Amino acid sequence: MKDVVTEAFVHPYIPNTAPAVKQAMLDAVGAESVEDFYADVPEDLRLRRLLDVPAPLPAEQDLARHVKGILAANRSTEERLSFLGAGTYNHYVPAVVDEVIRRSEFLTAYAGEPYEDHGRFQALFEYQSLMAELLAMDVVNVPTYDGYQATATGLAMAGRMTGRRRVLALSDVLPEKLSKVVDYVRANLEVETVATAGGVADLDALAAALGDDVAAVWIETPSFTGAVETRLREISEAAHAAGAVVVVGTDPVGYGVLTPPAMHGADIVTGDIQSLGLHQWFGGAHAGFIAVHDDPRFVMEMPSRLFGLESTDVPGEYGFGDVAYDRTSFAHREDGKEWVGTAAALWGIAAGVYLSLMGPEGMREHGELLLARTRYAQQRLASIPGIRLGDDALHLREFTIHLDGIPARDAVAALRREGIEPGVVVDERTLLVCVTDVTSASDIDRLADALAAVVSPASDITKEQVA
Amino acid sequence: MKDVVTEAFVHPYIPNTAPAVKQAMLDAVGAESVEDFYADVPEDLRLRRLLDVPAPLPAEQDLARHVKGILAANRSTEERLSFLGAGTYNHYVPAVVDEVIRRSEFLTAYAGEPYEDHGRFQALFEYQSLMAELLAMDVVNVPTYDGYQATATGLAMAGRMTGRRRVLALSDVLPEKLSKVVDYVRANLEVETVATAGGVADLDALAAALGDDVAAVWIETPSFTGAVETRLREISEAAHAAGAVVVVGTDPVGYGVLTPPAMHGADIVTGDIQSLGLHQWFGGAHAGFIAVHDDPRFVMEMPSRLFGLESTDVPGEYGFGDVAYDRTSFAHREDGKEWVGTAAALWGIAAGVYLSLMGPEGMREHGELLLARTRYAQQRLASIPGIRLGDDALHLREFTIHLDGIPARDAVAALRREGIEPGVVVDERTLLVCVTDVTSASDIDRLADALAAVVSPASDITKEQVA
């Protein structure tokens, strides 16, 4: 059968569509046509028609117009006032971060050697190192896909280390994350949800549930609802006493001011770095970290790549390489630890640049800003008749409110009409509200006023009443 | 008097505001305070108060919000349907062009040597070379500011070469450009405007005006009104017979299909490269070229830098350097040719990338597209009762229309209400209309329909009648 494609097709992305070159190459290899190369594909598997897809737009300007036209239907959170979080956060991304990750050399590199890809190794070693300082732990991986995966792997590691099957989930977990984690580990682990009390872990329930069959005690802090676990030290002690591993899922954004979990006894600290310099991207730009102490029992269970420092033939020159490569599926297929593949390295570089810019003061001020705005938002909203806070826990960035007089969905619908996304609906009467460094006090005031008008149209709450 | 600034001011752009470093440096140089360094500035010239400017926004996110907020008042030509030209054109800019000129190495370089700034030299040598092919001339400069400056300098060169004082301007010149040119050359040259006939040069008038006191005959093609000069060969012969230099001001966008002026006898070809890969930028991104034959009488009159090829110690290695540096004001101050300074090098690189992408086929197709759309727009508009074309000349991209029944301003005002910029008002009844590769046939149809409704609200012109 004949080639279905016209011979004259020349595309800017495919140099050797230039007819003379194509012919010269066919001649060089002694082929009649490209068909020769497909000799191993049985005729009955051949498509023999053009794919049924829309007509192409090879002219870049036509393509750009088409794609922009579709995306123009979106309204960004620069056009809407957003209090949405639930795992994807609207933090400010410094221009320098974008500049670095846009660099062709980083954006289009893949898996070169520590020589000609030295820059990538160093940037990711630095990322590991910067995260390590933030988390107060000595080992951090090259990023895995996202925080869901990181925590799932953290628990799987605990399972392999202990040989036990039970996992106690002590915090409120983002439902989507729980879905991923449970399915990921279920060949080896059973995740038992221990109900929270007042938004945080119930230590009595923990005591009751613990036993020598528990592989891991799993804490999320901040939890799904933004509650910060303040009794991690006690939890860790109890877990350790039972021989269980303490696995924390967290967002590192607050550790400029908050004590990192390792200092309260966490063994494996996991989470997402989207808050550290990544745009929201419709929830499509995440990366997961897994941090442990510098203890081979832990390190050897990590599936991801770990870049380590090394000397070279030249004194004073920093070299890099893969630490304990033999752990990985690249080295040993199914005998490696889980698997390693294309994950989220570029986002690790982004987060490294972000932390380099922020420094200790930046992270401290940022953490304080988030705590202050969270508290302020809680105060403003809680002072509205018909709105109560979900709990009294310490919150960072997110918290829930209960609406007495109106279904959460209706409140959301009403506020959307004013260009406000007031939060994520958690249940019939509950909204999860998120504030960040991008959410100014006046933004919060605007939310409060708009919510007040909806939940108790009669009342006239003004900012003055709060202060 | 004391330092008015607070000591604690630390800014991310100013590393040594870090207090300890600042003090260490003062100590190292044996200064009490920075005041010591200003000993030569007399006290009565000292400001001794803070500048009266708005409070700063050192947090990048606050700054970004502020600036974006101001710019948000603009409506781009992606949001409006624009037929505006008159020197600034809305051509498509390939993404690769933006990518290259965004590169830190190019964007932030300045005036390094041919060694460590080899890339800049090569990219600009290539720009010169690519333009040279398009123009069929052997010498092109590193860009000057803009087409206004290029033509002004082209004429000044002619003045210096001939020692004569008269310049005959045979074409309709963009008024702003004429303003610049006349003021720039007037210490040495008088520009006489010879009225055009039918949009192009009046050869009889030329014959009458020519004499042995004429330094230059100046042609603009396409002219201010988009008219292409088709009798340049005859003009050149007449000018040369009188010992005058033929200086052309042009836009190179059409030379994929049109014969370049050098082939019709032009001696100095000047113009703007905004059409070759530069965005509109509110008219703020222009660059000028000056092209001549490889004749030292011409070359030695050029003020701009010229990068030339050279050998190095390593066979096969391309080196670069400044050709005939002694021409320049850098070398000889007022004894150089005009002056050289920071001009528009980055835009030269952009145009070089653009031409590398376009290639001969791209420029040919693009030129044909412009000719075809220009013709189509002329046909569509001329078929509207109450609208006449300004002239019968060959036009590229721009042309004028005369409105019989309505002042041009009113037509513009009416179309703006529909989101259309129909063109630039030339006079009471005349509009200058521009189409580019970005203006589709349906855009032109939309303009025609909207104009028809305004100039002759009764009639009902539809596209069918045209074809």
Added chain:
Amino acid sequence: MSLPIAPKTSPRRFQQASWDEPIVFELSTPGERGIAITPVEPAVREAVGDVVADLPEGMRRPQPPALPEIAQMRVLKHYLRLSQENLGSDLNVDIGQGTCTIKYSPKINDQLIEVPQLRAIHPAQDPADTQGALEMIWRLEKLMAEISGMDAVSLASPGGSAGIWTNIAMIRAYHESRGEGEQRDEVITTIFSHPSNAAAAKVAGYKVVTVYPDADGYPDLGALKAALSERTAAIMVTNPEDTGIYNPAIKEWVDAAHEVGALASYDQANAAGILGITRARDAGFDVCQFNLHKTFSAPHGCGGPGAAANAVSEALAPFLPGPRVEQVEGRFVVREPGELSIGHVAPAHGVILHVVRAYAWIMSLGAEGMLSASQIAVLNNNYLLKRVLEIRGASAPYAVGRRRIEQVRYSWQELFEETGITSEEIGVRMADYGFHYWTSHHPYIVPQPFTLEPTECYSKAELDEYVAALAQVAQEARENPELVRTAPHNQTVHHTHHDDLDDPERWAITWRAYQRKYFGVVRADAVHEPAMSTVA
């Protein structure tokens, strides 16, 4: 000397940038700031007081994290310098990342994803405000369905291996839904299928059975049949395999699997040679995944983000991960995962950046263009094969004399026997000429392997230059083996000593650990004993 300039050498003289940059921590100067933070508004401060002082006991970090303090320009400079020390495919003729399908990632696609209408949208926004994003997902799913011939597609998986995981997770759920979850506890793969197939199956709880090729390097149908049984949950195979060889009996493989009630999962991470030529459905597969960052041109980002499209038959559609995008009366709506679904495999809708890039790439090419891309990728590969085999010491084991699809696993075994120079050493030396290559996955079934995949994106001239460098290095291996052995010579850093990387006492995975282990610098916030030391 003077003009004219002599012709250039081939391969080119190359020297990579080398800035000898310190580690970022070494750039720290106390008091410097990289960025200023927006201040807490006075009204907020007044309303909430000192939130840090008010933190509960033990919750206030006792000392700030030991991050570096560096002004902005220097942070930028540091990372830009590092970037120059990296060989992205935009700069390299990147045909040596064999099996990894390095294509041109069009710059326009990077521009398109940077519009605020994509970069600054949140997945929980009113769907009315994210119709554009949802439409993109919907459109790409439709395209992928046509390309694969399958019935339903999900774009949720954030990488190729993640897509393989999604495949096996669906297969597991499928068998469970039919009550065969316990019974089917084996997965069969081939040794030249990507290791993630084996690894993901293992994580899902399966015993992995690996089939080796026949003497010609073709997947061994007899061996497969011997391995199949009612315990088999699935076969998980790549095709063409890492060798570039297409399994002509692929339909027989699938049929054999189906015969014992197993499913057939097709790792199409790399379909760059067969787009529009043959489809997963045509061979009877139940499920497959494509990597958007390979066949569909999204950039690799130093190792991610990636993204996969999982395409399945109607029978498996209910098991796809969620959320799903559906079109209802011209609007796009989001549906949470249903009963049978494996649930969420990643946040939100997957890696939207790559969704848009892949969509744009397909739309630029269309059907003819994709077909042409495949054909030229294959032409390039067979041309390269011809040229490489002209180099003394290089060979292409298996299927001798036959054509390959889009890549070839070569061998330097002959050269090694002659010179003692390994493929790894040759790879390092290749980069002295500005070219990267990678050997292959382990285990090294092919001895002294190297794997080249030219894709459709490189010109003949570039392929020729690459081969010239290979030939040059092979010659060096013979004539001056020391030169090769002591490489790199023209790269950012020099020969690196890897011994410390496998010794827990000596490895240094972070700056902090390095400081502690080698200089006794212990951070104030150091946690000295891993608390988990109670576990045996």
Added chain:
Amino acid sequence: MSLPIAPKTSPRRFQQASWDEPIVFELSTPGERGIAITPVEPAVREAVGDVVADLPEGMRRPQPPALPEIAQMRVLKHYLRLSQENLGSDLNVDIGQGTCTIKYSPKINDQLIEVPQLRAIHPAQDPADTQGALEMIWRLEKLMAEISGMDAVSLASPGGSAGIWTNIAMIRAYHESRGEGEQRDEVITTIFSHPSNAAAAKVAGYKVVTVYPDADGYPDLGALKAALSERTAAIMVTNPEDTGIYNPAIKEWVDAAHEVGALASYDQANAAGILGITRARDAGFDVCQFNLHKTFSAPHGCGGPGAAANAVSEALAPFLPGPRVEQVEGRFVVREPGELSIGHVAPAHGVILHVVRAYAWIMSLGAEGMLSASQIAVLNNNYLLKRVLEIRGASAPYAVGRRRIEQVRYSWQELFEETGITSEEIGVRMADYGFHYWTSHHPYIVPQPFTLEPTECYSKAELDEYVAALAQVAQEARENPELVRTAPHNQTVHHTHHDDLDDPERWAITWRAYQRKYFGVVRADAVHEPAMSTVA
């Protein structure tokens, strides 16, 4: 060897990227395409016919221009490689472009200008649609008025020298408007003022008188007074001068000019050391210009675009170029140039990119920040002066023992006398350590000059590293002069032979000319004889 790693050397070991790239024409392969053009619509084609065939006699280009034919990725690769072979200030410690004021150009500012609401607006749009752009211009004009103390500002000039031209064009128009155009035909400048002052005055038709400094390097007031007369149109001076010395008698200079009826024009291209310290108005100047691409941080773009702000007294305001932006009842309106105006000096409103960048820079810093920037620039400079003078062979002629403002013109005269190594050679060798430096403008009044201007943007550690490299090279000049003389060793290319550049028979300004002169390759479209050969 193994961990730990030895300390790094200072200066650093540096090697610039070197790709040995061909000239872009050499990458051409017939038939390749870099970009596809949007097709002529069928309806258009039908309506207009074959527009190319219909062109008038002689107007159709007989053969296509000999541009290269290259697929997109390779074009990109070529230019990216060239970019790596360039030392932008984002990568370099760029304090050696003395007088050129290389600051950090904040990346946020580059992001801000890329919004479509700036990049894709046209100057002839409805002003209602460009209020944001007009407001930017208006705001920056106000800021520049306060910074200079002057009454009115224009941002139309597209470069620093262009701004100097605008100064002298206004001065000329001013004198003409008073009937003194003929009489005043001289302009006075100083030798340490930027050459464009002399050059622009010459273009405007003036005779240029240059005043030399006194023995201490201070501008010589006596010499000025001797030169001034009723023929003087203006003095045009830089201050601090290229030496970094501030003229303490600057007011007396201006007064003396005014006394003879001349105007005083202040080249403040570089005000980086005196922002918020002292203002043009305070010394009595009539007109001044700032470079937005120097003091106000806009990037230099390999040599442009630049931009200047021209600030004038009330008396000169009517002469400013147009168009002007005014605020009327809260809206911004555009006014065409008036009667007295010198008219248009460039398209539209000037280089809006730099207007926005400069505005953003000022707004990030505010009054305190700008003052601080000046003070630190001056501190950095005096710190550097101290350190450089510690190097044997280096000196800072003039004003010995006194402080400088923001830059210093140094001399290697002593080193040259000792070693025969020139400043130029040292400059070339400096770049082997990753640092650029420039000697100075001609004429070399200061022998073996080099000019350093550290601005406020570099950390002490960077200055120290720069000085370490200088010291190292000075030592090399003594100990191994051949090493210096044969530099560069670690840069993109090697020692280049400049002889062909000044010989019309041999120079090669374009690829086309090179092909013709050295290989006899003549293009089909070549015009053989310059037609102007009829002119004597």
